[in-house]
Amino acid sequence: MKLDPKVPGGPLAEKWDKHRFDSKLVNPANKRKFDIIVVGAGLAGASASASLAELGYNVKTFCLQDSPRRAHSIAAQGGINAAKNYQNDGDSIFRLFYDTIKGGDFRAREANVYRLAQVSNNIIDQCVAQGVPFAREYGGQLANRSFGGAQVSRTFYARGQTGQQLLLGAYSALMRQVKKGKVEMLSRREMLDLVIIDGQARGIVTRNMLTGGIETHAAHAVVLATGGYGNAYFLSTNAMGSNVTAAWRAYKKGACFANPCFVQIHPTCIPVHGSYQSKLTLMSESLRNDGRVWVPKNPGDTRPPAEIPEAERDYYLENKYPSFGNLVPRDVASRNAKEQCDLGKGVGSTRLAVYLDFSEAINRDGASVIFQKYGNLFHMYEKITAANPMHEPMMIFPAVHYTMGGLWVDYNLMSTIPGLFVLGEANFSDHGANRLGASALMQGLADGYFIIPYTIGNYLATISSKPNDTGHQAFRQTADDATEKISKLLSIKGKKTVDEIHRELGLVMWDACGMARNEEGLQKALDKIPAIRDEFWQNVTIPGSGQELNQSLERAGRVADFLEFAELMVVDALSRKESCGCHLREESQTEENEAKRDDANYSHVSVWEYKGKDSSPEFHKEPLIFENVQPSQRSYK
Amino acid sequence: MSKIELTLKIWRQAKSDAPGRLQTYASGPISTDMSFLEMLDVLNERLTREGEEPVAFDHDCREGICGMCGAVVNGHPHGPEKETTLCQLHMRHFKDGDTLVIEPFRAKAYKIEKDLVVDRSSLDKMIISGGFVSVNTGGAPDANGIPIPQKNAEEAMDAAACIGCGACVAACPNASAMLFVAAKVSHLALLPQGQPEQARRALDMVREMDALGFGNCSNERECEAACPKGISIRNIARLNREFLKAAIFSDED
Numbered sequence: 062m063k064l065d066p067k068v069p070g071g072p073l074a075e076k077w078d079k080h081r082f083d084s085k086l087v088n089p090a091n092k093r094k095f096d097i098i099v100v101g102a103g104l105a106g107a108s109a110s111a112s113l114a115e116l117g118y119n120v121k122t123f124c125l126q127d128s129p130r131r132a133h134s135i136a137a138q139g140g141i142n143a144a145k146n147y148q149n150d151g152d153s154i155f156r157l158f159y160d161t162i163k164g165g166d167f168r169a170r171e172a173n174v175y176r177l178a179q180v181s182n183n184i185i186d187q188c189v190a191q192g193v194p195f196a197r198e199y200g201g202q203l204a205n206r207s208f209g210g211a212q213v214s215r216t217f218y219a220r221g222q223t224g225q226q227l228l229l230g231a232y233s234a235l236m237r238q239v240k241k242g243k244v245e246m247l248s249r250r251e252m253l254d255l256v257i258i259d260g261q262a263r264g265i266v267t268r269n270m271l272t273g274g275i276e277t278h279a280a281h282a283v284v285l286a287t288g289g290y291g292n293a294y295f296l297s298t299n300a301m302g303s304n305v306t307a308a309w310r311a312y313k314k315g316a317c318f319a320n321p322c323f324v325q326i327h328p329t330c331i332p333v334h335g336s337y338q339s340k341l342t343l344m345s346e347s348l349r350n351d352g353r354v355w356v357p358k359n360p361g362d363t364r365p366p367a368e369i370p371e372a373e374r375d376y377y378l379e380n381k382y383p384s385f386g387n388l389v390p391r392d393v394a395s396r397n398a399k400e401q402c403d404l405g406k407g408v409g410s411t412r413l414a415v416y417l418d419f420s421e422a423i424n425r426d427g428a429s430v431i432f433q434k435y436g437n438l439f440h441m442y443e444k445i446t447a448a449n450p451m452h453e454p455m456m457i458f459p460a461v462h463y464t465m466g467g468l469w470v471d472y473n474l475m476s477t478i479p480g481l482f483v484l485g486e487a488n489f490s491d492h493g494a495n496r497l498g499a500s501a502l503m504q505g506l507a508d509g510y511f512i513i514p515y516t517i518g519n520y521l522a523t524i525s526s527k528p529n530d531t532g533h534q535a536f537r538q539t540a541d542d543a544t545e546k547i548s549k550l551l552s553i554k555g556k557k558t559v560d561e562i563h564r565e566l567g568l569v570m571w572d573a574c575g576m577a578r579n580e581e582g583l584q585k586a587l588d589k590i591p592a593i594r595d596e597f598w599q600n601v602t603i604p605g606s607g608q609e610l611n612q613s614l615e616r617a618g619r620v621a622d623f624l625e626f627a628e629l630m631v632v633d634a635l636s637r638k639e640s641c642g643c644h645l646r647e648e649s650q651t652e653e654n655e656a657k658r659d660d661a662n663y664s665h666v667s668v669w670e671y672k673g674k675d676s677s678p679e680f681h682k683e684p685l686i687f688e689n690v691q692p693s694q695r696s697y698k
Numbered sequence: 699m700s701k702i703e704l705t706l707k708i709w710r711q712a713k714s715d716a717p718g719r720l721q722t723y724a725s726g727p728i729s730t731d732m733s734f735l736e737m738l739d740v741l742n743e744r745l746t747r748e749g750e751e752p753v754a755f756d757h758d759c760r761e762g763i764c765g766m767c768g769a770v771v772n773g774h775p776h777g778p779e780k781e782t783t784l785c786q787l788h789m790r791h792f793k794d795g796d797t798l799v800i801e802p803f804r805a806k807a808y809k810i811e812k813d814l815v816v817d818r819s820s821l822d823k824m825i826i827s828g829g830f831v832s833v834n835t836g837g838a839p840d841a842n843g844i845p846i847p848q849k850n851a852e853e854a855m856d857a858a859a860c861i862g863c864g865a866c867v868a869a870c871p872n873a874s875a876m877l878f879v880a881a882k883v884s885h886l887a888l889l890p891q892g893q894p895e896q897a898r899r900a901l902d903m904v905r906e907m908d909a910l911g912f913g914n915c916s917n918e919r920e921c922e923a924a925c926p927k928g929i930s931i932r933n934i935a936r937l938n939r940e941f942l943k944a945a946i947f948s949d950e951d
């Protein structure tokens with residue numbers, strides 16, 4: 062198989078314009094003849110569904126929740142980037158592009174990232190036109206804040222609920238198309254597999270989560286916007302339902318998977334406090350604008366924070382990185398927190414936490430200003446921990462948050478299966494080895510509003526608009542496979558719950574394939590994962606039947622896929638012997654313990670192709686060529 | 699961290715058309731640091747190991763923002779804490795020995811699917827009827843083109859903060875969705891982008907609400923008290939104004 066990223070020629074700044082001009086158009090009368098399936102109704106899926114329907118395509122959209130408004134995107138707090146330069150502080154499309162490429166540690170494709178920066182401004186315009194109530198200054202102009210990895214203020218926000226407001230904007234556009242009859246919305250439907258006919262994506266098999274019915278849906282193209290796979294670690298900041306199933310089934314049908322080991326561990330989350338815990342809560346990175354991170358200077362100092370004098374506090378980020386200070390990128394902040402805890406300087410009952418302290422900001426700006434900025438986050442923190450950050454420092458610790466890896470896509474966002482497109486967190490495309498804050502919302506909406514509506518035409522114009530039907534035997538076969546898998550799961554009737562096994566997998570992944578990775582640990586994980594998988598298939602217990610709402614069965618199906626996928630993550634982490642961005646191989650560090658890239662050998666996307674149940678996946682490289690930026694050792698000092 | 703033990707009386711119903719009833723369970727030791735849903739997780743893990751069907755309940759974000767979770771606890775939708783979703787309710791607010799009666803959200807326009815899981819698609823239907831700005835992708839003017847006074851933007855945000863959990867309906871003696879509709883109508887009426895369609899939107903959404911079988915608002919204010927996001931009933935006053943204005947003066951039908 063040959064990977065062709067299909068990056069258009071010409072100067073960087075002109076590629077997207079040129080590509081749009083060269084793209085094939087589907088004439089308006091013909092658009093009506095094409096059916097498109099969109100799986101997922103988060104920012105990427107909802108914006109794509111609405112925009113494609115507006116163009117005239119017939120869209121069928123699927124999601125797991127009871128309403129598309131509840132997709133995981135809703136939980137994004139901090140904000141969305143755009144190169145508007147409203148603050149006149151030196152921002153530009155090129156700077157947003159540069160920051161994103163650099164933040165990703167030079168492991169993303171230049172042309173995609175540049176296009177992302179280009180359309181970022183349209184996103185803000187579009188959202189405002191939909192009625193998204195972004196924060197504003199007194200004079201009525203849009204307000205901005207700064208985020209990690211940038212020295213300009215380019216982040217737009219709606220209190221601490223930016224994802225919610227952007228998603229409600231996209232959801233309202235989607236609902237408008239439902240009213241017009243251009244989108245059929247199918248909620249509480251889980252995609253279980255992809256249907257391929259003559260090498261092309263032609264439909265999906267779903268399970269109706271209320272009745273258990275296995276259903277088939279045909280279309281001319283399938284768009285996956287199913288989000289990230291952070292829940293492979295069991296504990297993460299992702300919503301409980303976030304999963305890899307749709308992407309994994311597509312992988313097993315021939316869509317290559319790129320950089321699966323690139324997982325972002327977010328530095329500011331509420332620390333783990335008990336074994337019963339089901340998920341971790343993020344505290345927005347925007348807090349690092351005003352909060353100062355510190356630990357006691359002396360290991361083992363267990364005094365309460367108020368009793369530790371200034372001179373005995375170590376503001377380690379400010380000391381180590383004077384120019385970015387508390388606003389270093391996430392991977393750097395997370396690793397440093399781990400390092401401090403490894404040195405015995407962690408705080409709290411588990412010693413796996415660091416302080417995030419607002420007292421200086423409160424003294425400087427006054428309590429009311431700080432409360433206005435962060436009140437809702439402080440509230441959330443207090444609800445969970447019973448401590449008030451206005452009076453005592455927060456305790457934070459890194460947690461799995463975002464997955465940069467995903468299905469490989471070309472410049473058109475098409476996977477290696479013709480007719481299968483992948484958007485949002487589910488693809489690998491824009492964030493390299495580390496994503497900067499406030500850029501996932503940007504990417505999801507860029508993909509859905511402004512890219513797929515153009516690029517999907519390139520594919521549709523090459524195929525026949527003949528009506529689809531699900532009569533083809535490929536549909537029957539795929540549906541039978543799905544049904545059989547469910548019966549198999551239900552028949553195990555073992556002793557362990559799905560969550561118990563998922564938690565075991567999570568611990569292995571967190572230890573071996575988390576914030577720091579090494580050959581030995583990864584090799585051990587490669588032994589452990591198949592053992593956990595075997596135990597799952599022999600000893601899991603799933604009460605109830607398949608013909609009803611059965612949440613244990615839903616989770617079991619997803620965990621079964623995580624148990625296969627985790628192995629690919631580890632294989633990928635093993636094969637990338639350099640460190641880059643979030644991927645720290647302990648064998649490859651600078652003298653100052655920063656990630657040390659090896660551009661001579663690893664300036665590529667690692668792309669994995671499924672080769673059957675009993676064979677190893679085949680490795681492919683997409684070389685990364687930098688014509689407009691000079692990869693440098695990242696420095697935030 | 700301390701532990702408490704509770705008696706749980708939970709609504710069990712196999713499917714929409716099956717009869718349901720309260721079933722009693724001993725919670726076993728529960729850490730007061732747990733969230734309410736983690737307490738249910740612990741119960742469900744135990745039931746599963748005992749070969750019994752776990753209690754079905756909706757949830758996803760567990761951060762109080764997706765609006766998926768929700769149940770009535772001792773008569774209060776989302777439980778007794780003010781401005782708190784069920785997933786953000788923590789067990790430290792209960793005492794050792796308490797009995798908790800846990801039931802699904804009930805309303806004429808909702809349907810119980812199983813145990814605590816409820817069909818609230820009627821909320822989506824009201825948005826479909828008009829809860830949007832009619833703007834296609836592309837061609838939007840510069841975002842700073844129309845200045846919006848900070849106060850309006852903030853008030854719009856107050857209304858837009860609705861998470862669509864539907865607790866307001868479950869709390870209302872008439873099972874009215876007035877607060878939900880009012881929040882959307884207010885959010886968009888407060889912004890210049892929403893104003894061209896404000897009359898039509900108010901009419902369409904209120905008509906759809908009636909058609910779906912939601913009750914009328916008789917100013918009981920239970921909705922506001924139950925709302926996990928503190929959406930104010932002032933929005934209902936605004937909706938009433940918008941609706942009257944539209945019904946009397948506009949030529950929209």
Ligand SMILES: Cc1cc2nc3c(=O)[nH]c(=O)nc-3n(C[C@H](O)[C@H](O)[C@H](O)COP(=O)(O)OP(=O)(O)OC[C@H]3O[C@@H](n4cnc5c(N)ncnc54)[C@H](O)[C@@H]3O)c2cc1C
Pocket residue numbers: 100101102103104105106123124125126129132133134135136137138139140141223224250251252253286287288289298299300303304306307343462463484485486487498499500501502503505
């Ligand atoms: C707590 C938190 C805070 C964040 N804050 C920010 C921020 O401030 N700024 C920022 O830029 N990014 C932020 N992010 C990241 C960002 O929110 C996500 O990356 C982004 O929203 C993902 O959008 P998406 O549309 O790709 O996927 P999602 O929103 O995850 O949507 C996935 C959709 O796919 C559906 N789905 C999944 N699997 C299936 C299946 N098998 N069958 C059918 N449907 C399926 C789901 O129902 C859902 O509708 C944050 C993330 C978290 C966890």
Ligand code: FES
Pocket residue numbers: 756757758759760761762763764765766767768783784785786
């Ligand atoms: S689970 Fe999302 S609001 Fe409670």
